[in-house]
Amino acid sequence: MRNDIKLTDDQITELYSQVSGYDIDLDGEENEYGSAVFTRETLADFMKNRRLPEHALSRDLETGIEYIENSGMQDRKGQPRYTLVVVDFGDVRIASKH
Numbered sequence: 009m010r011n012d013i014k015l016t017d018d019q020i021t022e023l024y025s026q027v028s029g030y031d032i033d034l035d036g037e038e039n040e041y042g043s044a045v046f047t048r049e050t051l052a053d054f055m056k057n058r059r060l061p062e063h064a065l066s067r068d069l070e071t072g073i074e075y076i077e078n079s080g081m082q083d084r085k086g087q088p089r090y091t092l093v094v095v096d097f098g099d100v101r102i103a104s105k106h
Contacts, residue, residue, distance in 0.1 A: 009046040010034070013097045020097070027068040027075050028093045030106045045103045051076055051096055054103075058092075073097075081105070 013020060017034050024032045034044045049057070051074055055065060064078040076094040094103040 009048065009100050012100045015097075020102070023071065023073065023097075024095050024102060024104075027071060027073050027095050028077060030091075030093055030104070032102065032104050043104060047094075047101050047103055048099065049101065051094060051101065054094055054101070 015023070021032055021034065024030070032044050047054075051065060054060070054076060055062075060076065060078050064076050065074065066077065067074050074096045077091060079091040080089050081092045082089045090105040092103065092105060094101050
Protein backbone atom coordinates (compact mmCIF):
# COMPACT_ATOMS: atom_id res chain seq x y z
CA MET A 9 0.00 0.00 0.00
CA ARG A 10 2.89 2.36 0.71
CA ASN A 11 3.79 2.37 -2.98
CA ASP A 12 0.30 3.62 -3.89
CA ILE A 13 1.21 6.99 -2.37
CA LYS A 14 3.23 8.75 -5.06
CA LEU A 15 5.35 10.75 -2.62
CA THR A 16 8.74 10.14 -1.02
CA ASP A 17 8.89 9.07 2.63
CA ASP A 18 10.17 12.54 3.51
CA GLN A 19 7.25 14.19 1.70
CA ILE A 20 4.76 11.91 3.46
CA THR A 21 6.17 12.54 6.93
CA GLU A 22 6.33 16.28 6.27
CA LEU A 23 2.71 16.45 5.05
CA TYR A 24 1.50 14.22 7.89
CA SER A 25 3.20 16.49 10.41
CA GLN A 26 1.92 19.66 8.72
CA VAL A 27 -1.67 18.40 8.66
CA SER A 28 -1.83 16.72 12.07
CA GLY A 29 0.86 18.44 14.13
CA TYR A 30 2.40 15.05 14.98
CA ASP A 31 5.56 13.32 13.81
CA ILE A 32 5.27 9.85 12.33
CA ASP A 33 7.57 6.92 11.66
CA LEU A 34 6.89 5.03 8.44
CA ASP A 35 8.93 1.93 9.31
CA GLY A 36 6.15 0.58 11.56
CA GLU A 37 8.30 0.22 14.67
CA GLU A 38 7.11 1.46 18.04
CA ASN A 39 9.17 4.45 19.17
CA GLU A 40 8.77 8.05 20.37
CA TYR A 41 6.91 8.91 17.16
CA GLY A 42 3.62 7.47 16.06
CA SER A 43 3.99 4.19 14.23
CA ALA A 44 2.28 4.28 10.83
CA VAL A 45 -0.36 1.83 9.68
CA PHE A 46 -1.48 1.99 6.05
CA THR A 47 -5.15 1.32 5.29
CA ARG A 48 -7.59 1.52 2.41
CA GLU A 49 -10.51 2.07 4.77
CA THR A 50 -12.18 5.39 3.92
CA LEU A 51 -12.31 8.14 6.52
CA ALA A 52 -16.12 7.80 6.64
CA ASP A 53 -15.90 4.05 7.26
CA PHE A 54 -13.09 4.56 9.77
CA MET A 55 -15.26 6.97 11.76
CA LYS A 56 -18.38 4.79 11.51
CA ASN A 57 -16.62 1.56 12.51
CA ARG A 58 -15.06 3.22 15.57
CA ARG A 59 -18.09 5.34 16.44
CA LEU A 60 -16.09 8.56 16.30
CA PRO A 61 -17.85 11.93 16.65
CA GLU A 62 -18.32 14.06 13.52
CA HIS A 63 -16.07 16.81 14.91
CA ALA A 64 -13.12 14.39 14.69
CA LEU A 65 -13.06 14.90 10.90
CA SER A 66 -11.21 17.99 9.70
CA ARG A 67 -9.63 19.43 6.57
CA ASP A 68 -6.28 21.18 6.61
CA LEU A 69 -6.93 24.60 5.08
CA GLU A 70 -3.47 24.98 3.56
CA THR A 71 -3.15 21.56 1.92
CA GLY A 72 -6.82 20.59 1.55
CA ILE A 73 -6.04 17.17 3.03
CA GLU A 74 -8.77 15.56 5.16
CA TYR A 75 -7.87 13.87 8.40
CA ILE A 76 -9.32 12.44 11.60
CA GLU A 77 -8.01 13.40 15.02
CA ASN A 78 -9.67 12.00 18.11
CA SER A 79 -8.13 12.15 21.57
CA GLY A 80 -9.01 9.99 24.55
CA MET A 81 -9.01 6.74 22.58
CA GLN A 82 -8.48 3.54 24.52
CA ASP A 83 -8.17 0.01 23.11
CA ARG A 84 -9.27 -1.71 26.33
CA LYS A 85 -10.35 -0.57 29.75
CA GLY A 86 -7.33 0.08 31.96
CA GLN A 87 -4.94 0.73 29.07
CA PRO A 88 -3.45 4.18 28.48
CA ARG A 89 -5.38 6.67 26.38
CA TYR A 90 -4.00 8.08 23.16
CA THR A 91 -4.86 10.36 20.26
CA LEU A 92 -5.77 8.63 17.02
CA VAL A 93 -4.80 10.43 13.82
CA VAL A 94 -5.72 9.24 10.31
CA VAL A 95 -4.54 11.30 7.33
CA ASP A 96 -6.03 10.79 3.86
CA PHE A 97 -3.46 10.43 1.06
CA GLY A 98 -5.92 9.59 -1.71
CA ASP A 99 -6.45 5.85 -2.17
CA VAL A 100 -4.53 5.13 1.04
CA ARG A 101 -4.84 6.50 4.55
CA ILE A 102 -2.15 6.51 7.25
CA ALA A 103 -3.31 5.88 10.81
CA SER A 104 -1.23 6.36 13.92
CA LYS A 105 -1.56 6.51 17.70
CA HIS A 106 0.06 9.42 19.53
